[in-house]
Amino acid sequence: MNESAVKPVKTDEKRVALLGFGTVGSAVAHLLHDQKFEGVRLTHIYNRGIARKQGSDRASGLSGDIVWTENIEDVLNSDANVVIEVVGGLHPTGEWLTRALASGKHVVTANKQLIAYHGAELSQLARQNGVSLVYNAAVAGGVPVIPAVLHGLQGDRVRQIAGILNGTCNFILSQMEAGADYHDVLAKAQAAGYAEADPTADVDGFDARAKLCILARTAMQVGLNPDAVPVQTIRNVRLVDFHYARDLNCTIRQVARVESDGDTIRANVGPTLVPHTSPFAWSHGTQNLVMTTGEFGGDVVFSGHGAGGNPTAVAVVSDLLAVAHGSASPLLPVQDRAVSREFVAPHYLRFVVQDKPGIISAISGALAQVGANIDSIVQRPGYPKDALPFVVTTEPCSTTTVQQAVHTIGQMPTMLEEPLLLQMMREPEGD
Amino acid sequence: MNESAVKPVKTDEKRVALLGFGTVGSAVAHLLHDQKFEGVRLTHIYNRGIARKQGSDRASGLSGDIVWTENIEDVLNSDANVVIEVVGGLHPTGEWLTRALASGKHVVTANKQLIAYHGAELSQLARQNGVSLVYNAAVAGGVPVIPAVLHGLQGDRVRQIAGILNGTCNFILSQMEAGADYHDVLAKAQAAGYAEADPTADVDGFDARAKLCILARTAMQVGLNPDAVPVQTIRNVRLVDFHYARDLNCTIRQVARVESDGDTIRANVGPTLVPHTSPFAWSHGTQNLVMTTGEFGGDVVFSGHGAGGNPTAVAVVSDLLAVAHGSASPLLPVQDRAVSREFVAPHYLRFVVQDKPGIISAISGALAQVGANIDSIVQRPGYPKDALPFVVTTEPCSTTTVQQAVHTIGQMPTMLEEPLLLQMMREPEGD
Ligand SMILES: NC(=O)c1ccc[n+]([C@@H]2O[C@H](COP(=O)([O-])OP(=O)(O)OC[C@H]3O[C@@H](n4cnc5c(N)ncnc54)[C@H](OP(=O)(O)O)[C@@H]3O)[C@@H](O)[C@H]2O)c1
Ligand SMILES: NC(=O)c1ccc[n+]([C@@H]2O[C@H](COP(=O)([O-])OP(=O)(O)OC[C@H]3O[C@@H](n4cnc5c(N)ncnc54)[C@H](OP(=O)(O)O)[C@@H]3O)[C@@H](O)[C@H]2O)c1
Numbered sequence: 001m002n003e004s005a006v007k008p009v010k011t012d013e014k015r016v017a018l019l020g021f022g023t024v025g026s027a028v029a030h031l032l033h034d035q036k037f038e039g040v041r042l043t044h045i046y047n048r049g050i051a052r053k054q055g056s057d058r059a060s061g062l063s064g065d066i067v068w069t070e071n072i073e074d075v076l077n078s079d080a081n082v083v084i085e086v087v088g089g090l091h092p093t094g095e096w097l098t099r100a101l102a103s104g105k106h107v108v109t110a111n112k113q114l115i116a117y118h119g120a121e122l123s124q125l126a127r128q129n130g131v132s133l134v135y136n137a138a139v140a141g142g143v144p145v146i147p148a149v150l151h152g153l154q155g156d157r158v159r160q161i162a163g164i165l166n167g168t169c170n171f172i173l174s175q176m177e178a179g180a181d182y183h184d185v186l187a188k189a190q191a192a193g194y195a196e197a198d199p200t201a202d203v204d205g206f207d208a209r210a211k212l213c214i215l216a217r218t219a220m221q222v223g224l225n226p227d228a229v230p231v232q233t234i235r236n237v238r239l240v241d242f243h244y245a246r247d248l249n250c251t252i253r254q255v256a257r258v259e260s261d262g263d264t265i266r267a268n269v270g271p272t273l274v275p276h277t278s279p280f281a282w283s284h285g286t287q288n289l290v291m292t293t294g295e296f297g298g299d300v301v302f303s304g305h306g307a308g309g310n311p312t313a314v315a316v317v318s319d320l321l322a323v324a325h326g327s328a329s330p331l332l333p334v335q336d337r338a339v340s341r342e343f344v345a346p347h348y349l350r351f352v353v354q355d356k357p358g359i360i361s362a363i364s365g366a367l368a369q370v371g372a373n374i375d376s377i378v379q380r381p382g383y384p385k386d387a388l389p390f391v392v393t394t395e396p397c398s399t400t401t402v403q404q405a406v407h408t409i410g411q412m413p414t415m416l417e418e419p420l421l422l423q424m425m426r427e428p429e430g431d
Numbered sequence: 432m433n434e435s436a437v438k439p440v441k442t443d444e445k446r447v448a449l450l451g452f453g454t455v456g457s458a459v460a461h462l463l464h465d466q467k468f469e470g471v472r473l474t475h476i477y478n479r480g481i482a483r484k485q486g487s488d489r490a491s492g493l494s495g496d497i498v499w500t501e502n503i504e505d506v507l508n509s510d511a512n513v514v515i516e517v518v519g520g521l522h523p524t525g526e527w528l529t530r531a532l533a534s535g536k537h538v539v540t541a542n543k544q545l546i547a548y549h550g551a552e553l554s555q556l557a558r559q560n561g562v563s564l565v566y567n568a569a570v571a572g573g574v575p576v577i578p579a580v581l582h583g584l585q586g587d588r589v590r591q592i593a594g595i596l597n598g599t600c601n602f603i604l605s606q607m608e609a610g611a612d613y614h615d616v617l618a619k620a621q622a623a624g625y626a627e628a629d630p631t632a633d634v635d636g637f638d639a640r641a642k643l644c645i646l647a648r649t650a651m652q653v654g655l656n657p658d659a660v661p662v663q664t665i666r667n668v669r670l671v672d673f674h675y676a677r678d679l680n681c682t683i684r685q686v687a688r689v690e691s692d693g694d695t696i697r698a699n700v701g702p703t704l705v706p707h708t709s710p711f712a713w714s715h716g717t718q719n720l721v722m723t724t725g726e727f728g729g730d731v732v733f734s735g736h737g738a739g740g741n742p743t744a745v746a747v748v749s750d751l752l753a754v755a756h757g758s759a760s761p762l763l764p765v766q767d768r769a770v771s772r773e774f775v776a777p778h779y780l781r782f783v784v785q786d787k788p789g790i791i792s793a794i795s796g797a798l799a800q801v802g803a804n805i806d807s808i809v810q811r812p813g814y815p816k817d818a819l820p821f822v823v824t825t826e827p828c829s830t831t832t833v834q835q836a837v838h839t840i841g842q843m844p845t846m847l848e849e850p851l852l853l854q855m856m857r858e859p860e861g862d
Contacts (some may be wrong), residue, residue, distance in 0.1 A: 031727055103816020134584060141727040144583020149759070151582050152567060155462060155748030169763060179819035249442075279734075282713055296462055297736065304731035312726035317586030327582070327758055377580040 014106075014324045017044035019072075019078035019096065020087035024110055024137070028084060028316050029310035035317075039324050042066055046075050072096060076103065082323055084316060085109040086137075098228040101125045101133065106128040110137035110312055110318040116210035116226045119217060132329040133169070134319040139211045140165060140288040140313025142317070144305040149292060158219045158295030162257040162425070165211040167286035167306045168195045168202040169234055169254035173271070174284040177242050177251050184247040194286055194307075205254065207229030211376055212256040212269060219256065219292060222265055229258075230341050233268030236420055240383075241350055242390045245273050247261040247378050248348070248424075250370075251281045255425065265337045265342050269400075273348050273424040280425065285312045299428075321400070346375060346424040347394045347402045351409070352416045354386040363392060363409055371378055372397045372407045387416055398424060445537075445755045446510035448475035450503075450527065451518035455541055455568070457489040459515060459747050463818070464493050466748070469486055470755050473497055477506045478518075503527060507534065510537065513754055515747060516540040517568075525549055532556045532564065539750040541568035541743055547641035547657045550648060551765045563760040565750040570642045571596060571719040574735040578725060580650040581761055586658025589650045593688040593856070596642040598717035598737045599626045599633040600665055600685035602762060604702070605715040606681050608673050613666070618822070625717055625738075636662030636685065636700040636821045643687040650723060654697055654764040654788065659773055660689075663701025665676035671814075672781055674685060674821040678702055678809050679779070680853075682712045696768045699830075704779050704855040710734070711856065777855040778833045784845045785813030786816040794823060794840055801836045805829045818847055830854060 016032070019027055025047070032042050036058075043066065047053045050070040067074065072092075075083065076099050083100040087093050088111055097107050097114070102125065109115065115122070115135045126133035137148040140163070150156065164170050171194055175185040186203075189195035201207045209229050218221040234254055245252050255272040258265065276282035279301050283289040288306025295300050307309040355357055364374055372394045379390040394402060406421045447463070449456055449681040456478070463473050474497065476483045481501040490499075498505065503523075504516065507530050514531040518524050519542055528538050528545070528655070533556065540546065546553070546566045557564035567577040580589065595601050602625055606616040617634075620626035630636045641658050647653040665685055686703040689696065705711035710732050714720040719737025724730050736742040779836050784790055803825045819857055825833060837852045 027727075035588070037586075037587070142725075143731055144579040147581075147583030148575040148579035148733075150578075150747050151753055153745060154752050155466070155468075155750075156745040157466070279713065282710065294573075295459075295747060296740040300574055300733070300735035302579075302731070302733055305729050311728040312727060314584060316585040318583050319586075321585050322582055325759060328756060397706030 002365065012039060014082050014320070015043045015080045016040060016084060016320065017046065017075040017078060018042060019046045019075065019083060019085045021045050021047040021053040021058070023309040023315065024086040024312045024378045025261055026412045027313035028086065029062055031310070031313045031317050037321060038328060040320060041170070043080050044069060044075050044078055046070065046072060064119055065329060076100060080105065080125040082108065082320060083105040084320065087111070090114055090117065091246070097122060098125065101129055101131060101294060102288065104129050104131055106131045106323045107133045107137050108316055108323065110229065110316055111135070112207070112210040112214060113140040117214045119214060120223060120332045123332045124334065125134060126329060127331055132323045132327070134322060134329050135214070136319050137312050137315035139214050139289055140302070141308065142314050143288055143302050143306060144315065145290045145302045147318070148306045149368045153219065153292065153297065153300070154296060155167070156297045157293050158292050159261070160257070160259045160293035161212070161215050161219060161290065162255055162280070162289040163212065163215065164253055164283050164288055165208040165256050165306070166202050167200065167253055167288060169208070170283060170288070172203070172250055173234065173237070173254060173288045176237070176239060179239070181235070181239065203235055204233045208254060209269045212258055212267065215290070216258045216267065217332045218330060218402060220260055221333050222258065222260055223336040224258070224265070224339060225336045228339045229267045229269065230334070231268070234271045236418070237271050241420065243380060244350060244378055247380065248273065248376070249276050250274055250424065251276065252422070253280050253283065255280060264340050266339060266343050268343065270423055273422055275425060277425050278425060278428050336401070341400055343399045343423060344396050345399065345424070346396050347399065348422040348424050349392045349394070349406060350385055350389060350420040352389045353414045354416060354418045355388045356414050359414055366405045367392070367394065367407045370401045372405055373400050375386065393424065443470060444506065445471045445513050445751070446474045446511045447471060447513045447515060447751065448477065448506040448509060449473060450477045450506065450514060450516045452476055452484045452489070453517065454740040455493050455517040455743045455747065458744035459517060460493055462741070462744045468752060471751060473510055475500060475506050477501065479502060485521060507531060512537065513537045513539065513752065516542055516803065517747065520540070520582055521545055521548065528553060528643045529556065532560055532562060535560050535562055537562045537754045538539045538564045539754065540566050541747055542566070543569040543638070543641040543645060547644045547665055550645060550762045551654060554760060554763045555765065557760060558762055562616050563758070565753060565760050566645070567750050568746035569742050571721055571733070572646050572737040572739065573745050574719055574721065574733050574737060575746065576646070576733045577649055578723045578749070579733060583729065584650065584723065584731070586782040587728045589723050589725050591688070591690045591724040592646050592650060592721065593686055593711070594643065594644070594646065594721040596639040596687050596721070596737065597633050597685055598719060599630065601714060601719070602640070602717045603634070604665065604668070604683055604685060607668070607670060609674055610670070612670065613668070617843055621637070634666055634736055635664045639685060639687040643689055643698065643770060646721070647698065648763045649689055649761060652764050653689065653691055654767040655689070655696070655698060655770060656767045659767070659770045660698045661699065663699070665702045666701045671820045672808055674811060675781060675809055677787060679704065679807070679809065679824065680707050681855065682707065683710050683853070686711060695771050695804045697771045697774050699772060699774065702853055706856060706858050709856060709859050730803050770832055774830045774854060775827050776830065777827050777857070778830065779853040779855050780823045780825070780833070780837060781820060781851040782823070782840070783818055783820045783847045785847060786819045786844055790845055793843060797836045797839045798823070800823065801832045803833050824855065
């Protein structure tokens with residue numbers, strides 16, 4: 001017997017089907033149960049192997065009225081009018097959500113990859129069917145950056161977004177800042193459940209990149225294909241880089257950024273030197289931080305827990321309530337823009353050499369040849385001469401230009417390993 | 432001839448009347464002119480002495496279609512369907528906005544005093560008339576805290592809000608932290624236009640208190656009468672307090688805070704010791720910062736420019752666009768709650784004494800009598816014995832309890848001036 005035959009359907013009531021009963025999904029179910037929001041009722045919970053979920057501790061205390069199912073058709077053919085998707089991945093979730101929207105169900109999702117790659121089409125489809133597609137939880141989890149830009153900064157023109165969007169990288173880098181070894185911290189993060197067994201998506205920048213593309217589309221109306229945004233891994237950052245960074249009054253964070261001057265779009269993701277005086281340096285542990293820069297309003301900074309079951313569930317449930325209150329979802333730009341790598345910034349170059357006379361002269365020659373001016377040369381005492389790490393910083397110049405010089409320098413016979421090239425963020429402006 | 436006779440009125444178009452053409456009002460007019468948002472048209476500008484405004488530089492470049500007037504009836508009787516109020520003060524703005532709402536006009540305002548004292552009634556009136564009342568610019572100017580909590584945290588239960596809500600105080604205190612004298616900085620702030628000739632509203636906490644009450648009502652559904660929230664002035668904070676604060680790994684900021692445990696509401700505004708490891712210590716210059724703590728999502732921090740024509744105009748125009756897109760305004764609680772002063776926190780007590788044997792013993796006796804435990808006694812070298820400032824900090828205990836002890840201590844004959852009692856904010860929790 002269909003449950004809607006038992007309970008008369010209230011017209012303005014939102015009947016909610018939850019896809020996925022993992023970390024976020026179970027937290028969403030409990031938050032809805034605990035808060036008993038008016039006009040919202042959880043009707044279905046879908047997951048593969050549903051008996052295992054329904055029998056688990058996380059299921060206890062939830063309302064007995066809920067239909068638990070492992071058949072997605074039970075949800076897609078139900079009278080639920082909102083689908084919350086907290087399963088993850090492009091398939092089969094993309095197909096499910098397409099069907100849900102096409103049949104007039106609102107969709108709330110925390111799925112960053114899906115929204116980064118297909119958000120524009122899905123938002124079009126939602127619009128055509130008179131329903132909402134909302135995805136605040138997909139970026140910065142519990143930090144309401146997307147609601148804030150959609151509702152509080154739409155009077156501005158956002159020109160730049162820079163963010164610490166991956167909590168795992170922030171945990172690793174801020175622990176390295178405190179002296180820990182990369183591999184030890186990664187193992188610790190994996191043990192604590194912050195990092196996946198395969199850390200690629202986090203440390204190589206793909207996760208942050210997806211979130212950056214969602215932010216660019218939502219806050220700047222700039223469509224970006226994630227694959228077009230260059231990423232740099234944090235795997236090559238060493239403890240010695242934190243020591244040199246400290247000498248330069250900086251630390252190192254994984255920063256994702258996008259800039260628009262109206263014509264050109266620049267974007268990238270990677271480890272970056274951030275000044276100690278910048279909020280980026282103050283972000284520790286698994287925190288996320290986003291700074292938006294508007295043409296009129298200037299800088300606004302948001303920070304908090306970027307992940308975790310409960311913070312993410314708050315974002316999902318807030319989206320659900322926005323849908324219940326009839327707030328329309330944004331229409332995202334469909335056209336992807338070309339992405340330039342031509343950031344103009346100071347750069348940090350770390351070399352490891354077999355120390356011989358003439359090295360500095362060769363390096364400065366290579367930089368001069370591409371027109372990059374050296375700002376400082378730093379060599380800390382105490383390193384062996386036969387594997388000497390030292391650092392050169394440049395005045396602001398284009399990244400691709402320095403890359404050329406670094407390529408040339410990398411071929412020099414005294415170089416013991418690939419030089420490390422990082423962008424440096426400038427000092428924040430004073431008030 | 433009425434202008435609407437000339438231009439056919441588009442039904443979904445928002446025709447906007449601007450009340451006040453000062454710092455914020457002129458920035459709003461230019462932002463609307465510059466950005467040309469679809470579906471929004473500035474039709475009226477009202478100000479007293481309008482000829483002076485219309486002839487000023489700030490008027491140049493604005494559309495020739497606008498009706499400039501110094502007669503409020505021209506606005507209230509017009510076909511404008513949104514009124515933006517950036518005049519300030521309780522009267523006559525309260526009466527104007529009441530009439531505007533009653534006649535079915537949406538209202539956007541930046542007026543913190545009006546919303547702090549009359550927001551609940553006005554929001555009721557708006558609801559009765561099927562229109563919106565929005566006021567994001569009234570709190571933290573360009574920092575979209577209110578949209579973020581309304582749209583991104585409504586799934587949570589916000590239990591605590593602490594904020595640096597007055598840019599003038601933050602400017603003064605952060606300059607004092609760097610060594611400047613209170614009176615010099617105040618004069619500098621007045622010269623730069625950050626502070627009024629009469630700084631009472633800022634330094635004595637009334638401005639921050641109004642904003643705190645708006646936040647409590649909007650984010651926590653807690654009605655507070657501003658007059659019931661205790662304020663402490665920053666005028667008694669000295670350079671020596673910053674030196675002692677530094678010894679305690681802290682600095683001093685004007686913090687406005689409200690807490691709810693479901694039953695009791697605690698709130699106050701005043702200078703507070705904040706740990707160097709807390710975002711409150713990182714906020715410099717005229718910046719604002721707000722931290723919300725949710726039962727489920729934990730801490731979220733927002734910061735940026737709390738004032739200035741352009742940042743505040745962004746907040747006003749974003750509100751206008753929200754109204755244009757049909758987003759409903761929140762219904763605020765009407766009933767005011769009792770406010771407790773019983774914060775439990777560590778406390779900082781600074782005494783200035785004529786140094787004699789037995790002082791410490793007398794002070795610790797007075798504290799022991801009310802059950803407050805001393806955490807540390809700090810006496811920096813280099814001060815004259817006949818006017819010796821020194822500091823006692825307590826373990827967490829209730830503020831009213833310590834106040835009793837401080838009252839007793841203040842009567843002791845060796846006390847050369849009124850002791851200074853400040854709350855200390857605890858270290859942020861690690862991630
Ligand atoms: N965790 C966070 O802090 C966080 C923050 C922001 C956004 N998100 C996003 O939220 C989503 C969910 O994350 P999560 O941390 O909750 O993941 P999770 O704990 O792995 O939960 C995913 C759930 O979906 C189920 N599932 C996976 N693939 C399925 C399939 N093909 N068919 C049916 N069920 C399937 C899983 O079942 P099994 O138990 O059988 O695997 C699991 O119960 C992801 O998109 C993630 O990116 C998470
Ligand atoms: N400035 C900020 O950064 C900021 C930030 C957040 C919120 N706000 C709020 O925004 C509002 C406006 O601030 P503002 O800085 O723009 O102030 P402002 O520069 O003094 O502008 C106020 C304007 O209103 C006019 N006015 C004042 N009283 C009037 C009356 N009784 N009748 C007619 N016109 C009157 C003034 O005209 P005259 O030129 O004749 O005085 C002036 O043009 C206030 O509520 C303020 O609290 C301001």
